[in-house]
Amino acid sequence: MLFGILLSAAVALLAMGLVHVLVERRSPVAPVPPNHRLLNLATMLAWLMLNAAVGPLLVGAVAVGANRLGGGMIVLSDHGWGLAAGAFAYVFVADAGEYGFHRLQHTVPWLWSLHTLHHSEPHINSTSGVLHHWSAMIMRTAFVALPLGLLFRAPAAVLSIYFLSTLYVHFMHANSTLDFGRLSWLLSSPSYHRIHHSVEPEHYDRNFAFIFPIYDVALGTYRRARPGELPATGLEDGDRPHDLLEVMLWPVRRRLRRWNGLITAQ
Ligand SMILES: [Zn+2]
Ligand SMILES: [Zn+2]
Structure with a gap:
């Protein structure tokens, strides 16, 4: 278990490093202060430690729940084209949950x-x-894991491919002007996801998809980035955490600051 957690952290760090060297250095939107990256990495390490404590319980609960409800309707293949099709189906359905x-x-x-x-x-x-709150990460895992557990009985090869697909999150957040243009409905890109993080009201509640923007297209939340459209990102009130304690206690911190009139937004 500990080895798996350390391995996933090492792979995530490698993915972030590769995105940085291969994508961000080519056409960055703006310089990123190093302490922003450090706080995100500290958040990941703290989350990994927490995951070590509650992860097995959560996965166990989801798996047992899925089995009790008759889960695993579709048995996925572990070789050949069946493996490719099964892995795609698994990642595509996981994206619906996301x-x-x-x-x-x-x-x-x-x-x-x-x-x-x-x-x-x-x-x-x-x-x-x-950079997510630890409690949201736990809820998200259950939300995505439950439909997968109900639908599929997946071999280790499919689970491994699914794990690799989750590394896409590091690419889609890259500090990069990269955009897929006319194909932006097919795969999310840094420009596509930047629209989701934009501070501009016209971009609110757009581009929710993780890997496949087709969900946004189908459900009316798709917004293609115009050529060169690179809006500022962040919260309307400019609030952000400055250390790990503020990350861990983020909702409490926001509430206290609202009570004290330091911020006005939700
Ligand atoms: Zn994001
Ligand atoms: Zn969001």
């Missing part, structure tokens, strides 16, 4: 009060994908 949970985070007030942490980054970059 889309659904992400929309809830923007519509249910108490979920939004947690999700504002992710939106507080004024310089989104390859490390921003891990």
Whole structure:
């Protein structure tokens, strides 16, 4: 278990490093202060430690729940084209769960009060994908894991491919002007996801998808970035955490500051 956690952290760090060297250095939007990246990395390490404590319980509960409900209707293949098709289906359905949970985070007030942490980054970059409140991460895991557990019985090869697909989060947050233009409905890009993080009201509640923007297209939340459109990101009130304690206690901190009139937004 500990080895798996350390391995996933090492792979995530490698992915962030590769995105930084191969994508961000080519056409960055703006310089990212080093302390922003450091705080995101500290958040990831703290989350990994927490995950070590509650992760097995959560995964166990989801797996048992899925089995009790008759889960695992579709048995996925572990070789050949069947493996490729199964892995695609698995990642595509996981993305539906991601889309659904992400929309809830923007519509249910108490979920939004947690999700504002992710939106507080004024310089989104390859490390921003891990800046989430720990409780939101646990809920998200259950939200995505349950439909997968109900639908599929997946071999280790499919689970491994799914794990690799989650590294896309580091690419889509890259501090980069990269855009897929006419194909932006097919795969999310840094420009596509920047629109989601934009401070401009016309961009609010747009581009929720993780990997496949087709969910945004189908459900009316798609907004293609215009050529050269690179809006500023962050919260309307400019609030952001400055250390790990503020990350961990983010919703409490926001509430106290609102009570004291330091911020006005939710
Ligand atoms: Zn969001
Ligand atoms: Zn994001």
